[in-house]
Amino acid sequence: MVFEVIPLGVGSAIPTRTRHLAGTLVRREGRSVLFDCGEGSQLQLVRGGLTRGALDAICITHLHGDHLYGLPGLVTTLALLERTDPLTIVGPEGIRDVMRAMPGLKNDWLPFDVAYRELAEGFEHQVVFEDDHVTVEARPIDHRVFCAGFRYQEKTRPGSIDGDAARAAGVSEGWQFEALKRRETVTLDDGTEVTPDGLVGPERPGGAFAYVLDTVPCEGGRQLAAGADLVLHEATFTDEHAERAAEVGHSTARQAAEVARDAGAERLLLTHFSARYSDPAPLVAEAREVFPNTDAAEELARYEVRR
Ligand SMILES: [Zn+2]
């Protein structure tokens, strides 16, 4: 089981010559989910050769422009490409109105259905997208406007079966194998009962990715990141500007590292860098003092999550 996390933009608030605005694509077996859609996100998708495959859902954290203003453009492009598959758009209450206020989008001319999943202020935890293989859950995080973080989680798969041993026990391939994998007891034609014990290995947990921006360090972020293989956490400022970070509802790199450490995460990527840092090295250095397995997210790099 493997999926890829591909940052499209690692800047905050305003783009720079080297940084785009927030957006991160997660791809798994040709299907993808986009987290945030700052202005320019669709250009980054094109530049990265990431437009093939099915985009199932777009999850917007909050209604600040640097996370949102690429959405109408991307949806328009999907329409011009004559997409017909339904699209899920997740975001704070009001996101549907934002989209409907767009002159080009207010009529029902889209050739596909959009299912809006709006998160209401005060919500605690919600599964916002699910297919056969993954779930995406949302939790509130703590920014200066209502904001949600997300966790992309592969579903647990059944343990693998010892085929030779199962056949020797008289179990047939097909539905009997499948029943054993579900840890059910199989009754053979002669009445013998075969249990999965010793024939089926332990369940195989899937990988998890946490998307935590924009926020001050908070409990919601820690819960999203709990035991995650990869955490993308905002790190707008260095320690020197910790007071400013708190004032404007952002985190320092060290605080992001503390969240990853406290959550028992595997790996941390920092993102959402203030334009004042032309090089993210000082942010990474501060974070590594707390959580060594930290890097600065790079635009269009492909970070693999494998379990
Ligand atoms: Zn932002």
Ligand SMILES: [Zn+2]
């Ligand atoms: Zn913001």
